[in-house]
Amino acid sequence: MNQNESLLDIFVLLYKKRRRILIASFLVAFITAAVSLLLPNYYEASTLFYAASPDLAQPVSIDDRKIYGSDSDLDRLFSIAQSNELKSYLISEFDLYDHYEIDSTSKKGKEKLLLKLGKLYNTKKTRYDAIDLAVEDTDPAFAADMANQARARVNDLAMKLIRNSQKAVIAGLKKSVADKTTYLKFLNDSLYNLRKRHNIFNTASQGEAYGTSIVSLEGKVQNLSSQVSLLKKLDGPVDSINVLAAKLAGTRNQLKTLKQNIKDYNEGYPSIISIEQERKEFNNQLLYDKERLSKLESAYSSDIEAVHVIQQAEVPVIKSRPKRSFLVIGAAF
Known part of the structure; x- marks a missing residue:
């Protein structure tokens, strides 16, 4: 019962003060409207883009190449x-100290500028895994x-990071190619000296030729030896024997030379x-590294982008704030 009486007393009091309340509300709304008119209009320009796949900067086949990047x-x-x-x-680039009218020489000038920029510059991820980059400014063209x-x-x-990574890989491959080239020359020199020392010029055909030659010469030696022995027994002509x-x-x-x-x-x-x-294996590795190096250098010099632009920022025609009607209505009620 007491609670109902208290509520009734409040309503009665509000009813008695209704003129003052209405006047105060209209006055606040009027002042808010007047102040809101003094607030500058801000325009928001936004651009939308996706991450491009790093595969575009790598020497991979078109079939294996991804177009859009991953979450990372x-x-x-x-x-x-x-x-x-x-x-x-x-x-x-945009001389924001001057544009935002902040004293660059003041002690807290940079802090104020970063706070101001933080309010007007915004990035967010969309539900479709894109990046929405937005800028607000009183000048719509400036914002865009x-x-x-x-x-x-x-x-x-982003491309600088990719290029630096490519440069590191290319530098490593160049060193690998140089080292392999030097070692391959060492192998060639060693092989040449061994061939010269052992009088070997073709391991496959020369071994086969030696096998055929020694059988032939040993046969000739036996044949000639038999002929000489026979002629001596028969007291054959001396000239023929000689x-x-x-x-x-x-x-x-x-035969002696051949055996040696x-x-x-x-x-x-x-x-x-x-x-x-070893030379064959090293040469194959060297050819592979040279081919990979060539592809990497081609990819490094190619004109690629780290982002896929879906929407360019266009000059906005409708202000983003202030919402004056909301301010006036909120102040009145």
């Missing part, structure tokens, strides 16, 4: 868009230009085969 690529762009390096660029320049700078900084004996001696010398060559061949063969195999 998007996070990298988002971090760049919010970085102090980007903000410093905008401050310098700054938003587009900020996005372009995000792309430049001719056959000379041929036998020459053939034996050839075969000995040298057998001594050098394992080392030469080993170096030839």
